Amino acid sequence: MTFSPLFHAGAGPLEARLWSALAEINDPEMPVNLVDLGLIYGLTVDGGRVCVRLTFTAMGCPATEMLMGDIRDRLLAEPGIDDVRLDVVWDPPWTSARLTAEGRDALRAWGLAV
Amino acid sequence: METANSGALEALLKRGELVESTSEMTPDYLRELKHTLLVSGDTELISAPAYYLAARKAPSVNAFMTGIAIIQDELAHAHIAYHILEELGESQEALIFKRDPKAFRYPYAFDVPLESWTELVVANAMYDQAGFCLLGDIHEHGSYGPWKRGLVKVMAEENFHLRNGRNWCKRISQAGGEAREELQRAVDWMFPLTVEWFGLPDNLKQHSTQLDYRLKGLTNDQLRQQWLATVVPFMESIGIQVPAHKEGEGYVLDYPFPCTFDADEKRWDFKDPCSWDAVLKRWRARGPRNAEMVALFQESFAKFQVRA
Numbered sequence: 200m201t202f203s204p205l206f207h208a209g210a211g212p213l214e215a216r217l218w219s220a221l222a223e224i225n226d227p228e229m230p231v232n233l234v235d236l237g238l239i240y241g242l243t244v245d246g247g248r249v250c251v252r253l254t255f256t257a258m259g260c261p262a263t264e265m266l267m268g269d270i271r272d273r274l275l276a277e278p279g280i281d282d283v284r285l286d287v288v289w290d291p292p293w294t295s296a297r298l299t300a301e302g303r304d305a306l307r308a309w310g311l312a313v
Numbered sequence: 314m315e316t317a318n319s320g321a322l323e324a325l326l327k328r329g330e331l332v333e334s335t336s337e338m339t340p341d342y343l344r345e346l347k348h349t350l351l352v353s354g355d356t357e358l359i360s361a362p363a364y365y366l367a368a369r370k371a372p373s374v375n376a377f378m379t380g381i382a383i384i385q386d387e388l389a390h391a392h393i394a395y396h397i398l399e400e401l402g403e404s405q406e407a408l409i410f411k412r413d414p415k416a417f418r419y420p421y422a423f424d425v426p427l428e429s430w431t432e433l434v435v436a437n438a439m440y441d442q443a444g445f446c447l448l449g450d451i452h453e454h455g456s457y458g459p460w461k462r463g464l465v466k467v468m469a470e471e472n473f474h475l476r477n478g479r480n481w482c483k484r485i486s487q488a489g490g491e492a493r494e495e496l497q498r499a500v501d502w503m504f505p506l507t508v509e510w511f512g513l514p515d516n517l518k519q520h521s522t523q524l525d526y527r528l529k530g531l532t533n534d535q536l537r538q539q540w541l542a543t544v545v546p547f548m549e550s551i552g553i554q555v556p557a558h559k560e561g562e563g564y565v566l567d568y569p570f571p572c573t574f575d576a577d578e579k580r581w582d583f584k585d586p587c588s589w590d591a592v593l594k595r596w597r598a599r600g601p602r603n604a605e606m607v608a609l610f611q612e613s614f615a616k617f618q619v620r621a
Contacts, residue, residue, distance in 0.1 A: 204615060227472065227473040227476050227477075228469050228470055228472060228473045229469070230469075246415065258380065260378075261375070261378040261379045261381065261382030261383075262379065262382075262473065262477075263375050264375040264376060264379070265379065265476065267478055268480060268484070269480070310465075
């Protein structure tokens with residue numbers, strides 16, 4: 200499991216499953232998943248509804264719709280989830296400090312200085 | 314320019330080593346390498362105006378940004394090929410801005426106008442997949458070091474284009490109705506154009522200097538099969554029909570290959586097989602959008618040329 204212990208701390212089994220599901224979605228170009236990239240700020244579950252708070256690396260990210268579509272599809276594939284709300288926030292802004300250790304290793308191995 | 318003798322080059326290639334400088338090339342290797350780079354650069358470059366003219370039809374702001382980002386990638390990929398050509402003694406400026414539109418060496422498919430967002434995303438799913446197969450082969454098997462290394466990042470970025478194409482194709486297919494019919498129509502004319510992208514079938518292409526020099530590693534038919542093996546199952550998985558099916562280990566086309574194509578109507582006549590000579594003639598004459606697209610990036614160059 201390669202997601203952030205910071206955000207994952209205290210999550211119940213369903214939340215943990217949803218975090219894992221999100222960690223299956225990769226950035227479109229870099230070999231790192233959205234959780235390790237530090238884009239997912241938090242998630243809450245209320246009945247069958249999951250609300251994900253997330254950001255993107257830049258406001259000009261050309262893949263926001265693609266990634267939001269992928270997140271929605273992936274979470275809806277989880278048993279018990281029938282509604283996905285996405286809350287895109289820019290504060291706090293994403294910086295490379297949000298990468299998990301695994302994310303950092305993956306990007307370094309790929310040749311990025313992080 | 315100092316060049317190697319063919320024995321030394323042959324031995325180097327046989328050892329599986331990379332060519333790093335012109336001093337290790339024979340004049341013939343250099344010519345073939347330049348030709349291969351030119352086709353690659355021209356293909357990436359022309360995809361920019363081809364995609365741009367369709368990206369204007371994007372259905373949302375972010376979709377437009379995606380289209381523009383893809384175009385930006387393609388221009389950068391073109392630059393890699395032209396930059397290497399410059400290092401090999403060609404003038405980048407002359408190649409890009411001073412060539413006759415008909416002298417460009419990109420696949421004919423780009424000359425047929427992409428006129429909607431649907432056609433653009435089908436191009437991302439099929440044309441970029443073709444580019445992925447061809448460049449992936451050069452990245453994996455290519456004998457020229459500087460190009461091979463330049464392609465590492467190109468492959469990663471092409472992934473983004475494929476994902477955009479596939480996500481949208483799936484989404485449009487799921488929407489059903491008129492949107493899905495438009496998708497099917499786009500695939501109907503674009504699929505056979507991409508099949509012919511890979512060139513003459515192996516049984517007609519007796520000898521490939523590119524393979525001898527390891528400028529590529531796979532034959533036209535092997536690359537075509539690789540493309541079919543990704544595109545056919547994908548299109549079938551989203552409920553879109555394609556004129557090919559799996560038979561044994563490989564894929565078989567359900568229409569005579571090659572056959573005639575009406576570029577203005579964007580229609581194939583599967584009942585009218587033709588010769589490869591006729592196809593080569595169509596390619597050489599270029600298609601409807603050739604001059605318009607080349608003019609898009611050549612027009613202002615002359616006007617704003619500033620000399621130090």
